[in-house]
Amino acid sequence: MDELFDLGLSDETLKNMIELNPLIMKLSNEEVLDKINLLKSINCSSNQISNIIGSNSMLLTRSNTDIIKLINYLNGLGFSSLNILFDSNPYILNLDIFEVNNYIEDRISNGELLEDIIDDLDSNTYLFNEI
Amino acid sequence: MLKELFLKFGYTEDEYERIRNSYSIKNYHDETLVIKFNEITNYLISVGYDKNDIIRTGKILPQIFGLSVSNISKKIVDMMSLGYTRDEVVEISKSFPKIFSYTAETNKKQIDVIESYSYTKKQALKLIKASPRILANAETYIEAKIKNITSLGFSRDDVIKMSKAYPILFRLSFKHIKNSFEGIMKLGYSFEGTIKIGREYPQIFGFNGDKLNEKINELVDLGYTREDVLRITKSSPSILGLNIDSIKTKIEEIRSIGYSREEVLEITRVSPPIYTYSTTSMMKKVHGIINLGYTREEVLDMTISLPSIYGFNIENIKEKVEFYDSIGMHDLLVVNTKNLMQSVALSYARYKFYLSLGINISMDNYEKLFISNKVFEKLYGIKKEELLNRYSYEEYIESKEKVKK
Numbered sequence: 001m002d003e004l005f006d007l008g009l010s011d012e013t014l015k016n017m018i019e020l021n022p023l024i025m026k027l028s029n030e031e032v033l034d035k036i037n038l039l040k041s042i043n044c045s046s047n048q049i050s051n052i053i054g055s056n057s058m059l060l061t062r063s064n065t066d067i068i069k070l071i072n073y074l075n076g077l078g079f080s081s082l083n084i085l086f087d088s089n090p091y092i093l094n095l096d097i098f099e100v101n102n103y104i105e106d107r108i109s110n111g112e113l114l115e116d117i118i119d120d121l122d123s124n125t126y127l128f129n130e131i
Numbered sequence: 132m133l134k135e136l137f138l139k140f141g142y143t144e145d146e147y148e149r150i151r152n153s154y155s156i157k158n159y160h161d162e163t164l165v166i167k168f169n170e171i172t173n174y175l176i177s178v179g180y181d182k183n184d185i186i187r188t189g190k191i192l193p194q195i196f197g198l199s200v201s202n203i204s205k206k207i208v209d210m211m212s213l214g215y216t217r218d219e220v221v222e223i224s225k226s227f228p229k230i231f232s233y234t235a236e237t238n239k240k241q242i243d244v245i246e247s248y249s250y251t252k253k254q255a256l257k258l259i260k261a262s263p264r265i266l267a268n269a270e271t272y273i274e275a276k277i278k279n280i281t282s283l284g285f286s287r288d289d290v291i292k293m294s295k296a297y298p299i300l301f302r303l304s305f306k307h308i309k310n311s312f313e314g315i316m317k318l319g320y321s322f323e324g325t326i327k328i329g330r331e332y333p334q335i336f337g338f339n340g341d342k343l344n345e346k347i348n349e350l351v352d353l354g355y356t357r358e359d360v361l362r363i364t365k366s367s368p369s370i371l372g373l374n375i376d377s378i379k380t381k382i383e384e385i386r387s388i389g390y391s392r393e394e395v396l397e398i399t400r401v402s403p404p405i406y407t408y409s410t411t412s413m414m415k416k417v418h419g420i421i422n423l424g425y426t427r428e429e430v431l432d433m434t435i436s437l438p439s440i441y442g443f444n445i446e447n448i449k450e451k452v453e454f455y456d457s458i459g460m461h462d463l464l465v466v467n468t469k470n471l472m473q474s475v476a477l478s479y480a481r482y483k484f485y486l487s488l489g490i491n492i493s494m495d496n497y498e499k500l501f502i503s504n505k506v507f508e509k510l511y512g513i514k515k516e517e518l519l520n521r522y523s524y525e526e527y528i529e530s531k532e533k534v535k536k
Contacts, residue, residue: 016408050444050447063286063289084474088477089472090442123505
């Protein structure tokens with residue numbers, strides 16, 4: 001948990017993180033560091049890492065495999081600068097591929113083009129909250 | 132006399148015969164066994180067993196009547212030395228009497244095996260408490276559970292994670308888990324949705340199907356559509372663990388912050404994690420944003436426009452407000468709260484880019500900061516990555532820090 005304290009988050013934020021996800025109390029430093037390094041691998045700055053983790057503590061107990069699958073999927077769709085995307089809406093990291101896929105397929109079936117949908121999601125990240 | 136003792140205690144004739152002829156005690160004289168029976172039953176009663184527990188234990192582990200009280204007592208103490216209370220050890224032994232036939236070394240070895248699956252010692256002890264049978268052969272036990280549960284569609288990592296969060300999962304029969312899984316899908320969740328819920332909230336496998344359907348109907352009765360309920364509970368499955376009175380109380384508590392009931396339903400529909408926040412935390416967030424220079428009414432309006440604001444950490448909200456304040460756009464969040472979601476790095480980069488073109492951004496033309504990436508690139512011929520590199524927010528922050536020092 002020391003790694004969490006080193007993120008520079010306030011006590012209130014840490015309290016909120018535990019409220020949302022009590023399981024983070026049982027995480028080892030290595031597990032927290034794993035997530036931090038994963039975010040660094042997509043070019044998140046320290047500031048962005050603090051923001052993402054501080055706003056979405058569910059991320060800390062999500063499996064790295066699932067997160068990497070999501071990252072690869074989003075990259076494959078054409079999302080760029082994932083550090084900016086997740087900094088804008090940290091909750092995206094809680095989604096499974098099938099959820100994003102179903103949302104996109106729905107919009108395509110309504111006649112929208114994939115590139116327009118991706119642009120819309122990339123530019124209006126609150127839309128991910130509707131998934 | 133021995134037979135009468137057993138029959139009087141509650142064993143059937145067949146049970147007595149089986150126990151009496153079991154390998155470990157068949158060579159004892161009846162007189163010796165009478166004494167041992169009385170000593171052991173009295174001891175077990177003294178530690179919390181009732182008659183039915185003793186009858187069950189004798190049937191499963193006849194050799195207990197060949198043990199001495201000091202031997203049984205030592206096994207209890209050995210288990211306690213692992214980290215259990217005496218009551219816990221007694222409960223474990225009632226559930227799995229065979230632990231009285233294991234040595235401390237055997238138990239330690241099984242715990243080591245459990246830990247090799249990335250459980251901590253504490254998690255291993257919880258797993259044993261939930262499913263004492265694991266001590267018979269931890270590797271075989273865990274592998275069998277993993278094989279069963281992965282056949283439903285979960286990954287191996289999922290199963291380990293689920294059992295850490297809900298050790299009782301390993302006590303449930305596969306038939307029960309499979310029935311629960313199919314029951315959850317019948318309620319309207321997709322296969323992947325059921326996997327997601329099970330992975331995030333394995334406790335759901337402890338519910339019975341009727342109870343779950345009842346919970347969903349109760350949430351619909353609050354005013355959500357069924358589709359909303361399925362979406363909300365997929366996003367935050369722990370809501371399924373709350374009883375309906377707690378949810379109703381929570382709704383009233385959130386109302387007390389300043390919302391109508393319909394507004395509470397709407398903000399929780401859009402941002403289900405709100406149900407997991409305490410009202411105190413929510414109030415602190417409201418006050419935190421008020422302290423950034425907004426009225427209470429403005430802040431409540433912001434939370435209705437963008438309920439997920441309750442999840443953002445205050446440091447990040449403050450950073451964004453300070454940035455928009457610095458460029459004369461304090462009212463941005465009141466006028467269009469959803470803009471708060473845009474990364475401050477992107478807002479900064481675009482602001483600087485516009486300045487370089489001689490375009491001043493103000494509340495009169497703030498939309499320019501938030502046009503879609505595709506439109507921006509088409510209008511100005513610069514990709515997002517290049518823009519972010521050219522006008523680095525991180526460098527701006529570093530230079531600000533240097534000036535402060």
